[in-house]
Amino acid sequence: MSCQSPIVVALDFPTMAQSIDMAKRLDPSQCRVKVGKELFTTAGPAILDELHELGFEIFLDLKFHDIPNTVAKAVSVAAKSGVWMVNVHASGGRRMMETSANALQALPDQNTLLIAVTVLTSMDQSDLIEIGIDLTPEQQVRRLATLAKSSGMDGVVCSAQESSMLSSELGKDFVLVTPGIRPVGSDQGDQKRIMTPAQAMAAGSHYLVMGRPITQATDPIGVLTQANIDLGV
Numbered sequence: 001m002s003c004q005s006p007i008v009v010a011l012d013f014p015t016m017a018q019s020i021d022m023a024k025r026l027d028p029s030q031c032r033v034k035v036g037k038e039l040f041t042t043a044g045p046a047i048l049d050e051l052h053e054l055g056f057e058i059f060l061d062l063k064f065h066d067i068p069n070t071v072a073k074a075v076s077v078a079a080k081s082g083v084w085m086v087n088v089h090a091s092g093g094r095r096m097m098e099t100s101a102n103a104l105q106a107l108p109d110q111n112t113l114l115i116a117v118t119v120l121t122s123m124d125q126s127d128l129i130e131i132g133i134d135l136t137p138e139q140q141v142r143r144l145a146t147l148a149k150s151s152g153m154d155g156v157v158c159s160a161q162e163s164s165m166l167s168s169e170l171g172k173d174f175v176l177v178t179p180g181i182r183p184v185g186s187d188q189g190d191q192k193r194i195m196t197p198a199q200a201m202a203a204g205s206h207y208l209v210m211g212r213p214i215t216q217a218t219d220p221i222g223v224l225t226q227a228n229i230d231l232g233v
């Protein structure tokens, strides 16, 4: 069954058992799921098979960042596993992104979305200054997203605070995946550039990544359901 919701639940758990417990409470028609570094490191590729078996489309969020050949091989393996979306860091540069996009295009029968991380949603201007970038987060996101688009990426990971700008500058078809989503009243945690689900959709985000506000809630399904209702899904 295809998923009607833009919400992608981040299954950030330290064990495969915990992530599968949560996935079994979720409905693949109500959300997609994201496998990130913590879960993949503990569970390995088997977690992808388990989640596919449960009917979920999977965003494999490993944020590859390495030399072009290495990243192209890694995204190819990911695509062959059947994940819905995989990502690289845009700061890996044009050759890394182009080589990866070309590698996916050369694969038969694959339609995995390849997207690039711009500026992590946990970062603000002071973090950028510390790593030698004298631009606002919005300026740096614009620069990296423009590079990502011209390097063959299907879209980017950014904060919803940049979605409106990117949507008007790079077009509505360029996929905007936005973590840092916080329903009203939920804990901001380590995220710096946040928006509510409704604000993010209104700004032009295509997909909303939500982790702790759902997975750490006393009623995870209640939070997900309310977010979908707020979005009219």
Ligand SMILES: O=c1ccn([C@@H]2O[C@H](COP(=O)(O)O)[C@@H](O)[C@H]2O)c(=O)[nH]1
Pocket: 010, 012, 036, 061, 117, 119, 120, 121, 122, 157, 158, 179, 180, 181, 189, 191, 209, 210, 211, 212, 213
């Ligand atoms: O810029 C980024 C890129 C990825 N993430 C990932 O999204 C989730 C967010 O989880 P929350 O618990 O909702 O904060 C997490 O898996 C991150 O690794 C991101 O937050 N920002």
